[in-house]
Amino acid sequence: MSVVVVQHVACEAPYAVATALTGAWLRVEVCRVWEGDPIPESLSGVEALVVMGGPMSARGDSGFPTREAELALLRAALAADVPVLGICLGAQLLAVAAGGVVRRGPEPQIGWDDIGLSPGAGSDLLFADLPERLKVLHWHSDTMSLPAGAVPLASSARYPVQAFRVRGSAWGLQFHLEADSAAVDAFVTAFPEEAAGAPGLRDDTPESLAALVPYRDLVLGRFAALVAARSAHTSARTFFTPRADAWEERFAHQTPAYAAAVARMGLEPGQTALDLGCGTGRALPALRAAVGDHGEVLGVDVTHAMLGAAARTGRAGLARLLLADCHSLPLRSGAVHGIFGAGLLDHVHDPDAALREWARVTALDGVLALFHPSGRAERAARHGRPLSPDDPLARPNLEPALRRAGWRLVEYDDAESHFLALADLSRA
Known part of the structure; x- marks a missing residue:
């Protein structure tokens, strides 16, 4: 079995997510959409699903030919309780798959900025023990309304939905918690015009990243541990759910x-x-x-x-x-x-x-x-x-x-x- 990572563009790789998963002795299989890798048609042999960010929009299929296949895979994962982590675009797709709505945000949010934890974060499997405010890397312009039953975990003044949980084992993060220095360099190189709107991005990164790393590793390590602990359950659920x-x-x-x-x-x-x-x-x-x-x-x-x-x-x-x-x-x-x-x-x-x-x-x-x-x-x-x-x-x-x-x-x-x-x- 393996953890499937859906990667939409070369620069938005799993980075610290992959480090956490391999550190828990999990096998990572990256589906490189931009290179033509097909989206898996089923969750057979899948221990968890990670969906990364990208410049396309979860609001429609235009410029996003794999959107429907990804939504179908996310819906199957939700039905079978397969652990899911959606980051940026991945979080928006998770919200849509669960019945929420994605819409254009008030303005792009790019660079290092604070989020505040919501009350539900204190008892969450991943977010418990994080500080009330945390500076994270933002690179998004869409926002979302959460589906019924979703638990808000973090917000900011401009974007009230920054993190959420759907059911017991699916998390969406609007921000880039997976970021390391290589991620920031790759984002700036791939999207220079957007980066130009965030002055000081590179200068802010060393200090902001150093402060974030312990909490980043805590959250991603918990996700990896959850995937490993539920592996046997996930195998049974992915087999029996579509056959029930x-x-x-x-x-x-x-x-x-x-x-x-x-x-x-x-x-x-x-x-x-x-x-x-x-x-x-x-x-x-x-x-x-x-x-x-x-x-x-x-x-x-x-x-x-x-x-x-x-x-x-x-x-x-x-x-x-x-x-x-x-x-x-x-x-x-x-x-x-x-x-x-x-x-x-x-x-x-x-x-x-x-x-x-x-x-x-x-x-x-x-x-x-x-x-x-x-x-x-x-x-x-x-x-x-x-x-x-x-x-x-x-x-x-x-x-x-x-x-x-x-x-x-x-x-x-x-x-x-x-x-x-x-x-x-x-x-x-």
């Missing part, structure tokens, strides 16, 4: 197999059942039937779009749907009596940690069901590959993994038509 609407119809024929697997868990009325990685909720009707009206059913998934699809099928009425990471569940210890996980264990990034967490939230008489609606051999053949000895669901791998986490394998059924492993908590 069609998922239920495509796999509805598997619902009876889900019900048969739930029946083998031995759940009783009044108990609490948890469907981990519930997707569109194909197991939820069977889990609800097993625990009855007085029991509780929880559906957990890491992808908003899949939970939304589950709700649209009416399954929100069968269970409480939670957006959560299966490695860190928002549940008290011993809260559930049965955990159902379909096609899950071989997709978690740390199986041992996940199994320990599932043991933590399970009552002593609880059961874990690891299920797939097709057997391991059939799945491998369908994908044109042999069975792998490293498969975490192979019994020689699964049984010791369960044991390490406190589980005891009590049933292992790897048939052609399904896979089901049942485990309980070891009394040893």
Whole structure:
């Protein structure tokens, strides 16, 4: 996976953004629009999206042939909670993609000038701990009205929108926080007429840049850390989000197999059942039937779009749907009596940690069901590959993994038509 950086012109490179990303061991892939690189058609394999500035305008397509493709990519990133950083033009495109409006500003703002932090900055993942006023490099002439729900983070007298956040992981910066001395030299060389309107720009840079660097590195380092920490979530979300609407119809024929697997868990009325990685909720009707009206059913998934699809099928009425990471569940210890996980264990990034967490939230008489609606051999053949000895669901791998986490394998059924492993908590 990689961080895709959309660069519109040669002089507006990622600069300090790239330094922060590579410092977090992230791979940076630059899409050089001015050289004819195509905008990616999907977010497959993308850990984050960074959109840089440029002389074109987000207000229309004139002189900006990739605008619609970039807006589509930004909308996809917002839908899948892929981390986004938009700078200058990139911030304006982010605002438009989220439903805001970009318009011509009162006058160009070029050079070093102050911004003031908004109240929302104090609790923001990137902007917390910054000083109330900060001198930054401006080079823009358009402004914007933010979409509903966006959180303002910084403003200035001439341009009230200087930084904002959309949802939980997309930030727009009207100013050039990525700036270093090379950036300033490149901007002045590329746009000499605009630079002439900002007397003292070069003279102001050494002192202003020295004061900015600690805060620049703090914000960009936090963004890079967020991207790295969410990498596993991002991979799942970029895969499942565009497929969520069609998922239920495509796999509805598997619902009876889900019900048969739930029946083998031995759940009783009044108990609490948890469907981990519930997707569109194909197991939820069977889990609800097993625990009855007085029991509780929880559906957990890491992808908003899949939970939304589950709700649209009416399954929100069968269970409480939670957006959560299966490695860190928002549940008290011993809260559930049965955990159902379909096609899950071989997709978690740390199986041992996940199994320990599932043991933590399970009552002593609880059961874990690891299920797939097709057997391991059939799945491998369908994908044109042999069975792998490293498969975490192979019994020689699964049984010791369960044991390490406190589980005891009590049933292992790897048939052609399904896979089901049942485990309980070891009394040893």
